[in-house]
Amino acid sequence: MSSFLHQRTSHNSFSEPYPISPRSSANYQRSIALFNRTGLLVLLSLLVVLGVFSPWFGFPEGLFTSSRVSLSKWRDYTLSEAVSNVAKNGTVIVCAVSQPYLPFLNNWLISIARQKHQEKVLVIAEDYATLYKVNEKWPGHAVLIPPAPDAQTAHKFGSQGFFNFTSRRPRHLLHILDLGYNVMYNDVDMVWLADPFPYLQGEHDVYFTDDMAAVKPLNHSHDLPPPGKKGRTYICSCMIYLRPTSGAKLVMKKWIEELQAQPWSKAKKSNDQPAFNWALNKTAGQVDLYLLPQAAFPTGGLYFKNHTWVQETKGMHVIIHNNYITGFEKKIKRFHDFDLWLVDDHALESPLGRL
Ligand SMILES: *[C@@H]1O[C@H](CO)[C@@H](O)[C@H](O)[C@H]1NC(C)=O
Numbered sequence: 001m002s003s004f005l006h007q008r009t010s011h012n013s014f015s016e017p018y019p020i021s022p023r024s025s026a027n028y029q030r031s032i033a034l035f036n037r038t039g040l041l042v043l044l045s046l047l048v049v050l051g052v053f054s055p056w057f058g059f060p061e062g063l064f065t066s067s068r069v070s071l072s073k074w075r076d077y078t079l080s081e082a083v084s085n086v087a088k089n090g091t092v093i094v095c096a097v098s099q100p101y102l103p104f105l106n107n108w109l110i111s112i113a114r115q116k117h118q119e120k121v122l123v124i125a126e127d128y129a130t131l132y133k134v135n136e137k138w139p140g141h142a143v144l145i146p147p148a149p150d151a152q153t154a155h156k157f158g159s160q161g162f163f164n165f166t167s168r169r170p171r172h173l174l175h176i177l178d179l180g181y182n183v184m185y186n187d188v189d190m191v192w193l194a195d196p197f198p199y200l201q202g203e204h205d206v207y208f209t210d211d212m213a214a215v216k217p218l219n220h221s222h223d224l225p226p227p228g229k230k231g232r233t234y235i236c237s238c239m240i241y242l243r244p245t246s247g248a249k250l251v252m253k254k255w256i257e258e259l260q261a262q263p264w265s266k267a268k269k270s271n272d273q274p275a276f277n278w279a280l281n282k283t284a285g286q287v288d289l290y291l292l293p294q295a296a297f298p299t300g301g302l303y304f305k306n307h308t309w310v311q312e313t314k315g316m317h318v319i320i321h322n323n324y325i326t327g328f329e330k331k332i333k334r335f336h337d338f339d340l341w342l343v344d345d346h347a348l349e350s351p352l353g354r355l
Pocket residue numbers: 089
């Protein structure tokens with residue numbers, strides 16, 4: 001088939017580029033014009049190929065605007081359009097990503113693709129570069145909810161910019177619940193080893209994991225744990241599953257309120273997690289909460305630090321979170337050391353391919 005196409009193309013375009021004896025001058029001119037057009041096309045395609053595959057050739061970005069025009073349509077893509085395009089079975093899996101985290105996004109996506117749940121992943125892009133990159137490779141799977149946070153300040157863990165950026169999460173999640181969908185939120189420094197959906201049993205409003213590293217018995221309670229040292233729990237805001245119930249919406253509203261009541265300060269350098277824990281504490285009586293099993297959803301403070309426990313619970317792990325460590329390079333190294341850095345050898349399993 002391909003050789004057939006190839007023959008046809010080469011015959012039509014190139015068999016007689018220079019007719020030796022033109023049948024008439026009009027014909028001759030037409031064939032010159034034709035050749036010029038073909039030649040121009042060839043030249044243009046060559047430029048496109050070089051431009052696309054060899055950024056170091058240094059073609060100005062605006063030279064070929066067609067892909068830009070088609071990309072710019074994603075500017076107006078709304079959360080509600082995105083969710084209705086991506087959701088499967090009334091469920092969507094979301095993450096929030098800025099450009100420096102694209103390698104982590106890809107790593108996480110490979111692990112989700114292995115569990116065959118990638119089709120319902122929606123990337124909430126925190127900058128336009130991420131929006132365009134993801135949608136270029138995987139149309140419709142990224143959305144940007146304006147305004148985009150300031151890229152310079154949003155990345156540093158513990159900074160006010162980072163706080164501002166993570167504070168947007170409960171609003172996005174509430175919006176998705178208001179649209180009537182189940183939503184799973186994940187940080188992208190996670191790796192799935194198994195399918196988490198069978199663990200989202202029953203009809204609870206909010207499912208979450210404990211960020212405490214202390215070992216619990218395998219048959220631990222699924223209730224909200226008792227408060228810890230700071231008077232609050234240490235539930236992780238990194239992995240949350242919500243059903244579109246009034247209870248789940250109440251928790252999101254409370255989370256937004258708590259973030260407003262306790263804004264970022266230099267002294268505390270907080271992130272969004274304490275506010276989430278206060279929201280759970282204050283709504284616990286009215287909402288059906290469900291603590292997921294530790295053996296399946298361990299904090300990084302346990303999984304990466306207690307080899308004995310990992311051996312004891314072998315085969316039970318479902319989602320691994322690379323937390324209890326800060327710094328990009330350290331996280332990558334740790335994933336590497338534990339054979340959880342999949343992007344180097346398995347990028348083609350990602351719906352984004354190699355980035
Ligand atoms: C869709 O959801 C129903 C009920 O939640 C579940 O039983 C079923 O397995 C799901 N189907 C798919 C294809 O995920």
